[in-house]
Amino acid sequence: MSDYLHDFFDIPSDLQHSWLGLIGLHLREALLPVAAGLLLALPIAQLCVRFRWLYPPVLGVTTVLYAIPSLAFFVVLIDYTGQSELTVMIPLAVYSLVVLVPAIVDGVRSVSEETLAAATAMGFGPVRRYFQVQLPIAVPAIIAGLRVATVSSVSLVSVGMLIGNQGALGNLLHDAQIYNRPELTWNSVITTALLAIVLDALLVLVRVLLTPWMPNRPTRRRPAPALEDAAR
Amino acid sequence: MIRIESVTKRYPDGTVAVDRLSLEIPDRSITVLVGPSGCGKTTTLRMINRMVEPSEGTILLDGQDIQRQPVTTLRRSMGYVIQNAGLFQHRTIVDNIATVPRMLGWGRQKARARAAELMERVGLDAALAKRYPYQLSGGQQQRVGVARALAADPPVLLMDEPFSAVDPVVRKGLQDELLRIQDELGKTIVFVTHDIDEAIKLGTMVAVLRTGGHLAQYAPPAELLAGPADAFVEDFLGGDRGIRRLSFFPSGALELTAGPVIPLDATAEQIAAPDAPFLLVTDADGRPLGWSEPGDLAAGDIRPDRLLSHGRPFVPGTDSLRVALDCAVLSPTGWAVAVDTDGKVTGVVSQQTIGEAIRSAHAAGRAHDEVAG
Ligand SMILES: Nc1ncnc2c1ncn2[C@@H]1O[C@H](COP(=O)(O)OP(=O)(O)OP(=O)(O)O)[C@@H](O)[C@H]1O
């Protein structure tokens, strides 16, 4: 048993990382794109709220982007960014963006007409109103979007294995095959799943801390575009 | 004073929401805009704080064109209360109320102290301060809405159907509270409603608007009930405006009679003397116990539980003729019981006498109109 455990955590040297190192790498490759996606999604969503006509075309474009399988995305990008982490992270940032834009738009739009009118009547300018009223009230929707984006990002990083071992924990799958060590497959699958679960729980915690004003029974938000990760 | 001068609002889609409306809104009183749905009440109200810009015409605040001052300054000098309160769901009650003072640069401590003071003024328990809006009832939220609008002590209060989303009992409480607060603070209030009863209860002046934003009539409520300008206003006032108009006639001049009032320990002579079809029995403190026919009463053995209910009494001078009439109508004998503020019987009055008082009040009103006109 202890031998098995030993083998389980014995990461082949060609990966150039310990188990913890792989986790760190995986987190970076998964979370940086989500952060980038969020940074881009906020202004895009704000434009969509401000100019209503913009939302349907933006939604159309993002849905098409979301439908591109990650592998195809990687292959196209290799010509420009080579077999690098960036090649993995760009598609993940795009997927995050696609999930987050509608989440933020719906969240900001969920602020009631009365609340907006009250804010305007109290002398809130549009900028102050956005940051002090609309965005805070959209937090639950934004975090719901972040949960979807984060979990799918964590699982998709592994696909990076296929482009020159840029898949962090996913690279274990490759090594499991070439060294015939099935325990590495288990390591990859279990660690990735745990990472996703822990990150998801952390986001729920952040949500609870940021929104003491929510009724205890949270109203269910419509999930952003259906998870099609299986297709990738 | 707010002067609306021949203001028209045409929305981009061509809808004329308000059409050449002119209105003088007096200081320190409640002016009610009332009318059917879509007649331009909200639009008019929102033009006063420039949430809607007029297409034509001007609005003057204390003689100054409101276009001349920065829009945020204008808005912060006007409290705004709306249906469903429109509270910030992500802020506690104190923080909601302290919003405008904070924006005006008050310190946190001072703003919160002010919020606490206002919570008391609008009748909210201080224990609610740290709660969030979802933890309050609709009526409580509406009180917070009023407190928030009053926070920076603005001279003007704009209220858009503030009480229409709560049940009638709570609404009555909120209306009474508003009148009380207005007595204390003397704000210039513009109040929008589609409920004519609310308009009549709250308004010093009532502006009846007709669809298309036309002013149908602008008058004090009593005048409105007495002389609707046209069929539209008359129809809008409803079928029982005659009865409702009685609210504006005082009952102080009613001629009371104390003859049929006898004490619980009345003698046989006291029971026989009044020669009235019914007698009102009072207790040792002079409070009413109930009615009885003289024949059913035995001196020395009057049983309070055998008496007919005396119904609700009225207080002459405080209550209106409408209340007096209501008491008489509800009384099993057709006589209304008058009491003083301590609840002691001062006399009784018949429906007939009340009817005469109504006729002479109407006659006095007409004479007044003829003199004025
Ligand atoms: N932003 C807008 N664009 C176009 N038309 C509008 C707009 N806002 C209001 N209207 C129209 O202007 C008219 C007056 O609207 P307003 O909201 O002032 O009515 P209201 O008297 O407040 O009605 P309610 O009692 O239903 O609140 C209506 O016909 C309405 O449809």
Ligand SMILES: [Mg+2]
């Ligand atoms: Mg309205």
